[in-house]
Amino acid sequence: MTKPSTTRRLFAYALVYKFRIIGALLILCIAVGAELGGPYITKTIIDKHLTPDTGELGPVLLLLGGYMGLLLIASISNFSQAYILQATALQIIKNMRMDVMRHIQRIPLRFYDNTPIGQVVSRIANDTEAIRDLFMSFMATFVVSMVQLTGIFVALFILDARLALYCLLLPPLFVVIMIVHLKYSKIFITIMRARLSDMNAMINESIVVMPIIQAFRREKVTLAEFEVLNEDRYVNQIKQFRIFSLSSRNIVGTIGSLVTALVIWYFGRHSLEGLISFGVFYAFIDYLGRIFQPIIGIFDQLTNAQRAFVSADKVFAIMDLEGTEVEKTEEVSRPQGVVKFENVTFAYKEGEDVLKQISFEANKGETVALVGHTGSGKSSIINLLLGFYEPDQGLITIDGRDISTFSKQALRKHMGIVLQDPYLFAGDIKFNVSLYNRDITLERVKDALRDVGAAPFVERLPHGYDEQVVERGSTLSSGQRQLISFARALAFDPAILILDEATASIDSETEGLIQQALKVVSEGRTTLIIAHRLSTIREADQILVLHRGEIVERGNHEQLMALGGRYFKMYQLQKGEKAS
Incomplete structure (x- = not known):
């Protein structure tokens, strides 16, 4: 035309x-x-x-x-x-x-x-x-x-x-x-x-x-x-x-x-x-x-x-660039959160596959961790699940329904995501948690911050929950920014929670707070974690080890350690021990 x-x-x-x-x-x-x-x-x-x-x-x-x-x-x-x-x-x-x-x-x-x-x-x-x-x-x-x-x-x-x-x-x-x-x-x-x-x-x-x-x-x-x-x-x-x-x-x-x-x-x-x-x-x-x-x-x-x-x-x-209409999601019901990848292949550039025949299932209430070296395809799996890109082959479903049949807004309505580099908007802290969602009250904001262990430092700020945050939150520490982004995800009460290397840049004390909060908030939700720190995913129900776009190992922590393969070597290296 x-x-x-x-x-x-x-x-x-x-x-x-x-x-x-x-x-x-x-x-x-x-x-x-x-x-x-x-x-x-x-x-x-x-x-x-x-x-x-x-x-x-x-x-x-x-x-x-x-x-x-x-x-x-x-x-x-x-x-x-x-x-x-x-x-x-x-x-x-x-x-x-x-x-x-x-x-x-x-x-x-x-x-x-x-x-x-x-x-x-x-x-x-x-x-x-x-x-x-x-x-x-x-x-x-x-x-x-x-x-x-x-x-x-x-x-x-x-x-x-x-x-x-x-x-x-x-x-x-x-x-x-x-x-x-x-x-x-x-x-x-x-x-x-x-x-x-x-x-x-x-x-x-x-x-x-x-x-x-x-x-x-x-x-x-x-x-x-x-x-x-x-x-x-x-x-x-x-x-x-x-x-x-x-x-x-x-x-x-x-x-x-x-x-x-x-x-x-x-x-x-x-x-x-x-x-x-x-x-x-x-x-x-x-x-x-x-x-x-x-x-x-x-x-x-x-x-x-x-x-x-x-x-x-x-x-x-x-x-003139092709785009998809932003649709309303008021009538979108909350899914159970059963995520399934079936033989998914994907490439950002034609002929250069970053994911090859990926298959796994994450059930409601389960925590699935994705581990592997940089470039192994971990973030690509998350990008496909969020609908940022379409798979070249294979099928991705939520509760058995192909995600390509959802509008992008309906797909993401009941998902929460926390990134490695948390982004805070210019505004106060309560806005950064609620993002002007009318369903999220001030009490819900406070509860979310309390659940992730952020309430003590927020309440010590001069204006508390009304404290202004400059763009990107540069006046707060990386750990504080991360806790606020965790609270944001939790306040939206997602059926599917995605943590994209969310504990990679925080100190051990803050990590401990988040780990404790995650045990509470992950219950009843499907949680997908991209992790570099393998110590943070020991309790995961399923760990997928990726290498060059393929799942080369899968199982829980004990099973993979007993296998003595790639995961075992990665874990030993992070602990500073020599693999036998």
Whole structure:
């Protein structure tokens, strides 16, 4: 299916407010008509009331009053149309930004695996802002200019049809100049937008990994890499400004001066011959001078328009990515939590399987641990269970139902997950546990924190449960952050609890608290644990040992130790003992 053009899609956003825009344009026509009436009134005063034969003051004052009235109408109308158009533009961009934000939540995680976060941020923040300039500045300027030019040429034909015909050559001439301007300017604007996106991505990455950059003394190298991007954007911006300077005000002003000189010569010659009045001469020059202001206005906004179209292409490219709708889950019943993998094979890249024929079953109330070296496929199993990716072969079921038949939201509604690197959001502690879920009361938050052993340190904080947490929770220790993320998972009361190396980065004392809490919260739930510390999974009902994407051993701790295989060696190494 052919996708609509960028222009049509932008027009579709504007079409939602068509009546508001049409109303603004009608008010604009009134404003332009009022503005263009001024020179004609002046011409009437000069020709009919400032001649030696007529010297009546009354009609002149009446016409001047009419002139002032037109100026007042033009002023009010211009304010009204500008306010309506710009308010509409802001509403259009608000809608577009929300559409992009909604869509990035529908896009599969594969996209984020290969896309820098800064580029996505740039699409939502910078590129939509550039599109705003199209609706706020260029659209208003273009429409105003078109209406003004139409009105000006109507007035010119009323004054002198033959000379007005010659003036009709000006718009096509300026259109040709604009086409040339757009052709060469777009090249540099596209590069500029791309470099801005790259710079945002690099800035985002640098801030996230600043401790690594400083620890490994990579500051100068990072600056050098950023300078390359910054310099490339600067060079292309200079080239674009050069084109703008040559083909906008400069050339329009030159042509305007030449045309005005020719008109003065034309009228001057006819005035000497007595064929034309001074009032017509004045009005024609006034209207002619007004032709070039709308043209300059359009030229001034061409860069914004090009930037907007380049940005719109990038925004719509994001919105064209296939995604799944975020569905409501109010009616989703709680599952028993029986998880089953049947001959599951999966690859992030085609031909490079990270899981091969994986089969196991985790029943309600059981704890299943996944162990193995880095890259063995542990996290991939969890990613498939959560529906972040789809298996290439095989079947994954919960309570006997294929998880591909669930919506992603229904699938995850009764799952809780705790990651190795816990993420805390900006907000207070009670929000970080409840995540604004209305079903989770303050008492439930406190109970969850108490169950995982976090209540004592939370209550010692200056504001207790209302203590503000900065982004990522950097003011708390890793163990404290982990305990809060445990409480978050428990507060949601999941049927299936997933612990992804959740005890790998905490101290022994905190680990002891979590282990004690887990014995309570795991009862009645299916719990899957990815563990590096084998000492934390000794009580697991089933331990799966993975190696290069395959389950090479399975059983409980005693069975695997008795087997004397890979698990036995890993356990002995962690205890610091030599395997026999």
